[in-house]
Amino acid sequence: METNMIKAAQAITQSRLTVALTGAGISVESGIPPFRGPGSLWEKIDPTEFAHIDAFMKNPARVWEVLMGAMKEILDTARPNKGHLALAELERRGLLSAVITQNVDSLHQKAGSEDVIEFHGTFATLVCMECGSATPSADIRLNALPPRCPCGGIYRPDCVFFGEAIPMDALERSREFASQCEVMLVVGTSAMVQPAAMMPVLAKQNGATVIEINPTPTPLTTGTSDIFLKGNAGPILTRLTEAIPIPARG
Ligand code: OAD
DSSP states (O other), X not given: OOHHHHHHHHHHHHOSOEEEEEOGGGGGGGTOOOSSSTTOHHHHSOHHHXXXXXXXXXXXXXXXXXIIHHHHHHHHHOOOOHHHHHHHHHHHTTSOOEEEEOOOSOHHHHHTOSOEEETTEEEEEEEEXXXXXXXXXXXXXXXXXXXXXXXXXXXXXXXXXXXXXXXXXXXXXXXXXXXXXXXXXXXXXXXXXXXXXXXXXXXXXXXOEEEXXXXXXXXXXXXXXXXEEESOHHHHHHHHHHHSOOOOOO
16 A cells, blocks of 8 residues: 555544545536536636625526526436545544535535534525525426515525635634644545635644645645645555555454
8 A cells, every 4th residue: 555545544544633635526417517626517607697695696597597497407416436435434444533624515414524613504495585494405496487485486596606604603613723733634625715725824824734635736736735645536545545544352
């Protein structure tokens, strides 16, 4: 096994507090396109035109038609992959305390992860902008756009648009984990969007070992990451989990 994989497995074994930060890359193997890079969402759709809160408020029907409708179709049927499952297994084995995810796809929870901090909210729930009631996204049909609550108000997804604040609780818990963890596993994020991209930097400043998994180097790779495991999340996380010995009982 290559040195970096052994080093990463040892760091996790010895760590008293390990957290993961995940991005769109971990869900690519579940058939969800990433936001940046070849074949990505923002290559086809201009985020300032469709993913900004001002765009949604101005023309919700259009944002539902171009962006949200397509996302809902993919997310309604997406299944967790080996990367999500490996993180859930690390949590079950007591080796991972929480997953901070920028993803809105609920795939960590579907894989069995219990402590998931949804940094950018979730697409699994729609919220009425009029009466505030919440409803599962999967229950809503998009026959007429924008989708509406029985009260007549327009539904928005419970996720963070550009121009909106990160949910306070998610931000506070993430900062706390980042400053206290001994290992941070950074999986499938381009580290281009703040404040999520600051979490590994904060972890590093507080003495943590940063392990990054990505097929492509990111702005974190040279200055922040201690160990770079190059490759796709599914196979790398599976091998990493297998490389951590299960303690003998008794
Ligand atoms: P990006 O799309 O910016 O980056 C995806 C990263 O995943 C890239 O670094 C890829 O190299 C990597 N990648 C691709 N395939 C992979 C695989 N199979 N395994 C592991 N990594 C892989 O996604 P994020 O960094 O998550 O925000 O983007 C951050 C935020 O930008 C999103 O949460 C979203 C977006 O605008 C909001 O919606 C507010």
